[in-house]
Amino acid sequence: MARGKKKQKASGGAGARVRAAELRTRISRLRSRRDGTVPAKDAVAVVDDILAAGTRISARSRKLRAEIRRLSDFIHAARSGIVAVRTDEVKKEFIPTATDELDAIIEATAVATNDIMDATETIDKVMGTLTGDASAQLMDVTTKIYEACGFQDITGQRITKVVKALKQIEERVDAMVAAFGPDVDARPAKTAGLAKAKTTDGGAKKLITDADLLHGPQLKSAAKTQEEIDALLFGPGR
Amino acid sequence: MAVDKNMKVLIVDDYQTMLRILRNLLKQLEFLNVEEAKDGSTALALLRKEKFGLVISDWNMEPMTGIQLLREVRADPALKSIPFIMITAESKSENVITAKEAGVSNYIVKPFNSETLRAKLVSVLGEF
Numbered sequence: 001m002a003r004g005k006k007k008q009k010a011s012g013g014a015g016a017r018v019r020a021a022e023l024r025t026r027i028s029r030l031r032s033r034r035d036g037t038v039p040a041k042d043a044v045a046v047v048d049d050i051l052a053a054g055t056r057i058s059a060r061s062r063k064l065r066a067e068i069r070r071l072s073d074f075i076h077a078a079r080s081g082i083v084a085v086r087t088d089e090v091k092k093e094f095i096p097t098a099t100d101e102l103d104a105i106i107e108a109t110a111v112a113t114n115d116i117m118d119a120t121e122t123i124d125k126v127m128g129t130l131t132g133d134a135s136a137q138l139m140d141v142t143t144k145i146y147e148a149c150g151f152q153d154i155t156g157q158r159i160t161k162v163v164k165a166l167k168q169i170e171e172r173v174d175a176m177v178a179a180f181g182p183d184v185d186a187r188p189a190k191t192a193g194l195a196k197a198k199t200t201d202g203g204a205k206k207l208i209t210d211a212d213l214l215h216g217p218q219l220k221s222a223a224k225t226q227e228e229i230d231a232l233l234f235g236p237g238r
Numbered sequence: 239m240a241v242d243k244n245m246k247v248l249i250v251d252d253y254q255t256m257l258r259i260l261r262n263l264l265k266q267l268e269f270l271n272v273e274e275a276k277d278g279s280t281a282l283a284l285l286r287k288e289k290f291g292l293v294i295s296d297w298n299m300e301p302m303t304g305i306q307l308l309r310e311v312r313a314d315p316a317l318k319s320i321p322f323i324m325i326t327a328e329s330k331s332e333n334v335i336t337a338k339e340a341g342v343s344n345y346i347v348k349p350f351n352s353e354t355l356r357a358k359l360v361s362v363l364g365e366f
Contacts, residue, residue, distance in 0.1 A: 113255050121262065139266065143352045146262045150349040153256040157298065157327055 023049060040075050040180045047072045079180050087177050095170045102159045102166075104219050113152040120145045241366035245291025247272045250281040250307065251325075252299040256348075260294060260325075263352050267359065267366075278302025282310050285317055292363065297326035297333065305340060312341040321362045325350065 026046050030038050047068050120142050127138040218224075224232070247269050249260045257274045264272055273288075275281035279302040281295065293311065297304035304324055311317045324337050325346040334345055344358045360366065 110255055114258070117255075117258055117262070124262070124265075143263065143266055146259050146266075147349070147351045149255060149259050153251075153253045153259075154327055154349055156253060156255075 019049075037175075037179050040079055044072055044075055047075075082176055082180055087173050090173050091170060095166050095173075099163050099166055100219055102163050106156045106159055109152045109155060113149050116145065117149055120149075241363045242291065243268050243366065244271055245269075246288060247292045247294065248275060248281060248284060248290045249273070250275045250278065250293065250295035250299070250304065252276050252296065256296065260355075263355055266352065267356055269359075278304060278307035278310070281307055285311065285320070286314075290320060292359075293320055293322045294325055295322065297324055297328045297337075305337060308337065308340045308342055323358055323362060 023046065026049075030042060030046065051065060051069060051072070123138060124142050127135050127142065130138065247264060249257055249264070249272060251257050251260070251274075254276075257276075261272050261274070264270075273284060273290075275284055277299040278295070281293070282302065284290075285293070293307075295304040295307055302310075304326065308322055308324070311320060311322060318341075321343040322341070323344045323346060324342050325348065326333070327348040329347045337345055343362045346354055346358055
């Protein structure tokens with residue numbers, strides 16, 4: 001009986017050594033990955049196997065094991081969080097839309113500023129035909145308008161900085177997706193699968209909620225002209 | 239010595255709006271002979287072609303920035319004595335120090351007003 005237990009213990013020890021060697025090989029494979037990143041699922045698998053291996057552990061090892069467990073839970077939670085964020089939607093829709101909107105702000109303020117300056121230059125010309133107080137007053141006013149128009153340069157530069165920051169966020173999202181594996185990116189974008197309602201004739205049509213209609217100003221390329229809107233409202237067959 | 243208001247002034251900025259503002263403010267200060275460039279390299283080519291009495295340049299432009307333009311101007315024996323005012327939203331002290339080390343004549347932070355522009359012109363060119 002005692003001999004049997006001893007034999008079992010010996011074979012168990014050999015098995016543990018093989019498992020430990022296997023783990024070491026897997027860890028060194030992860031370490032030697034050329035791109036310097038480790039897919040989260042591979043890291044989690046190794047951590048899980050470390051946790052499952054061996055039963056005789058010291059108090060220090062227990063503490064280490066608890067830390068590794070927490071790390072594993074954290075990675076699982078981060079992965080779930082990233083899936084919930086729908087990275088494909090962030091990359092393909094939110095960031096490009098945000099940058100387009102910001103570019104549109106720069107363009108719109110530039111156009112408005114130039115219109116203001118056109119008008120101010122006209123006042124400047126009229127001012128040249130006047131003398132005395134009237135001319136001096138107009139000069140003061142036009143100077144103030146020119147100074148105020150400087151806002152377009154400053155806001156333009158600030159918006160350009162925000163666009164750069166958004167592009168950096170996009171790069172970070174790409175890096176996260178690469179680290180957590182392709183399946184994180186595989187979920188379809190929310191907008192691609194808009195809720196559909198059955199029509200009475202059996203076809204499917206989009207169910208549009210009030211919230212779906214809150215778009216704000218449209219970019220030129222997506223906007224309807226007044227003529228198109230008039231045609232929609234009052235055109236033939238309406 | 240009186241300031242020659244007919245001197246050619248080169249204004250450099252990649253924002254068309256800012257070029258227009260500067261041109262108009264300079265016009266109100268009676269500097270009417272103003273030329274424009276949209277980046278440092280275009281400005282440098284103009285400076286090497288024509289005689290200018292003053293350069294007013296933005297910092298943040300591509301492909302050649304205002305600070306690079308300043309260094310090129312100061313390194314060129316034919317251009318090095320041209321007064322050079324930097325007019326920029328870059329207001330960190332390291333920017334100002336770098337510009338000073340490169341030989342800037344004066345430095346205006348955006349947004350600015352006509353009074354500041356006038357004061358800097360006086361400090362660089364003399365009373366007018």
